[in-house]
Amino acid sequence: MACACVLAGLGPGPGPSAQAFDLLGALGFGEKPPEPSANAYPYDLTIDTQGAPKEAKAAIEDASSLQRLRTEAPGAPDQLVRLAESDLPKIVDALWGLGYYDAAVTIDVAGVPLMLGQNRTEAAARAVTAYRGRARVPIRIVANPGPQYVFRNIFVLDDATGQPFTPDQLPARVVKAKPGDPARSAEVVAAEAAIVDHFREQGHPFAKVTSRQPVVFHPARAMDVTLRVRAGPVANLGPITVSGAPDVDHAVVRSFIYAQPGDPYSPTALNGIRKSVSRIEALGGVRIREAEKLDANGQLPIFVELTERKRHAFGVSALYSTIDGPEVRTYWTNRNLFGGGEVLRLEASTFYAGRAIGEPAWVRDEKRLQRSDLGGRFGFTFLKPGLWGTRNDLLVSAQAAREKGYAYTDRRAGAEVDIRHRFSDTSSLQIGVKAERGQTSDALGEVTYTLVGVPITYTYDSTDKPLDPTRGVRLTASVTPYPTFLGSTVGMTVAKANASTYWALDKDARYILAARIGLGSILGGDLEDIPSNYRFYAGGGGSVRGYRYQSLSPQIGRFPIGGKSLIDGSIEARIKVTDTIGVVPFVDAGQAYADRFPRLNEPIRVAAGLGLRYYTAVGPIRLDIAAPLNPRKGDKPVAVYIGIGQSF
Structure with a gap:
């Protein structure tokens, strides 16, 4: 005869395994049961699952009070026995939650077996008393889970009509549990959540599961589940x-x-x-x-x-590079300057600027440090969001700097004012006026310049997380004309575009493919007339890892001079090994060119590498090791990069 057992309710299933705690105890790091005494009855606990899968033992450990309280000794024999008796239904429920509906559980206390439906409390208490003050009480949980049952039928009914939902109302893919799957309670709970989420996403805010009726058929070792769902009104x-x-x-x-x-x-x-x-x-x-x-x-x-948030913030950081030497940065910010969410941020940094373009720190002359050897930046940014309650934001910034890098030195001061219109949370358009005056020096010579331009920038960002995106697209495209009639010493137009996309290959986003491409072009002006800091360069941590920063560009001798066009890109596979550790194999490629458009018949430099990620609540800490695949003479075989957040 087919026995149909109706289960009153199904819990969410077992929680995280306690095996990790057992491992710590085995290594001597966990707490041990106390020693025997006249006033306490400590016990040694073993669990025998009769060769069942690991998930069965993990469920028992999570459900068992004997397991959880094994470092606390009961003060009386009957207390220990009652603790063991209370474990019997909890362990059976835990095994049922995994689909083991023929599970048989016995708890042996000091040689006296305890089972559901039997009362052997007094006999077990007498056996426990014999261990008083001389040894820990031996307790053994013996569980034979038996076969794992599977789902046979899963019915989802409209609570209003008692009829199944049509495929248009509830597609089969929503209910992920299907016939033949192990009849775990967690699968039923997950199906309920998915059904409610589906109807809520379709505009039913009060969707709920009104009843759940699981029925177990023992001869068939199967379960039927009927869920009644009230979608509620569309709103x-x-x-x-x-x-x-x-x-x-x-x-x-x-x-x-x-x-x-x-x-x-x-x-x-x-x-x-x-x-x-x-x-x-x-x-x-x-x-x-x-x-x-x-x-x-x-x-x-x-x-x-x-x-x-707290209105004010202040920070200081120190950096050191074997190539560029030390640097100290500091900032101060006010996040609500006038009560309208205005953000004012002041930033300053100072660093060793060196004396010879393109020479690393260890070959620079060893003259006594002079004031001219120091570089620095000072600037501010101001953001006024929601001008007059609209979707327009005001952005004002200014900066003065003296810098010396691998490719050039520059001294400059400038300011910019922009209005940004937010079309939506994902897209915006920004237009403004920018003015800058400065002087740059590189292998081509010295350029003293004045630039007045009209920057126009479009931004689109549908990614889910700023420092560690798993889905979506990012796009930034800008064009800035610097016409001579506005006062620019060189008439040119600078165009840039950067795009990246992210694909999660699984539901939990443990496997992600990420790709990036960057393009740039300068129209107008001769290369030697364009300020060095406006030319394009590739190479370094934010571009082509494995090659020195700014080194992938046209050169005179061994000195890069920058180009009028750029192409670079990256492909990464971001793989989470654990919840906190990930590995990232990647390939980067890029080059800057002297012409206004990339000459793709010229060599493009390629690098490959492997990254390590440590995931934190703020974002991943990044360690990348990269090697050039088609190096030039003088390129190092390996480069190492450390940072916070993904590389793009």
Whole structure:
């Protein structure tokens, strides 16, 4: 006869395995049970799963109070026995959660076997008493899970009609559990969550599973599961109320909310609100809360609850490079200068600038350090978001610097004013005015310049995380004309474009393919008239790893002089080995060219390498080792790079 057992409820299944803690104890790092005494009954615990899979033992360890409390000795024999008896139903439930519905569990306490449905408390307590003060009580959990049952039928019914949903209403791919899969309770719980998420994404904010009926058929070693689902009404977004953060102008906050009342409801839309509002630096937390019922217009009111960050921040960092020497950086920022989320940031740095272009630190002359040997930068940036409550932001910046790199030296001062219009959370267009005056020196000679331009930049970013993207696309394209009629000493137009894309190959984003390409071109002006710091260079940690910074460009002798065009790119496979450790094989390629467009018939330099990632809550810490594949004379065989965040 087919026995159909109806299970009252299914839990979420076993949690993280306790085996790691056993391993620590075996190595002597974990806590051990106390020694026997006249007032306590410590015990030694062993678990025998009769050769069952590791998941069965892990479930027992997670469910067992004997396992969890083994370093605490009960004060009386009957306390220890009751602790063991309380484990029996919990262990059986844990094995049922994995689909082992014929599981048999016995707990042997001091030689007395305890089983469900039997009362041997007094006999076991007497056996425990014999160990008082002389030895730990031996306890052995013996579990025979038996065969693992599988799903036979999974029914998902509309609670309103009692009929199955149509494929248009609920595609089969949503319910990931399917006939023949192990009948684990975690699979049922996951299916319920996926069904609710699906209906919520289709605009049903109150979707819920109203009942769950799993039925086990022992002769067939199978389970049928019936889920009744109430989708609830379809709703649009209602009024969006902003509260909290009283020192931040809420009109500015609303300018970062792109969803509007009347838009279709979905969790994706609410997450978009949270993500976009979180871009305001003055805010430390953004919580999105839904109303518990629809309003009189059949819409769902939304509440945006804010908390503020500390207004001021100050930081100092020190760097050292075997090529460029020491550098010290400092910054100060105010994240809410006038109460409208304005950000003012002051930055300064000083570093060893050296005396000879292109020479590494160890061959520079050893004269006494002079003031002229020091380089530095000082500047500020100011952001006023949400001008007059609109989606327009004001950006103002200025910088003065004296720098000397591998390719050139420059002294400059300049300022820029821009207006940025945010079309959405993913795209914006920026236009402004930029003026700069300076002097550069390189192997081509010295250029004293004045540039006044009109920078125009389009940005698109649909990635999910700024420092460690797993999905989406990034694109930045800019063009800046510097016409002579505005006062520029060299008439030219600088165009740049950078694009990257990211593909997660699995649901948990443990395997990611990432690709990047960069292009640049300068139209107008002769190479020797263009300031060195505006020419294009490739090579280094942000470009082609394995080659020295700025070294991949046209050269005079051994000195790079920069080019009028650029192409470079990278391909990476980002593989998570554990939750915190990852490896990244990569290939980079690139070159700058003297002509205004890349000459692809000329050699392009290629490098390959392997990276190590340590993932933190802030972002991955990056270590990359790269080697040139077609090196030139003088290129080093290996280069090492360390940083925070992915390389692109």
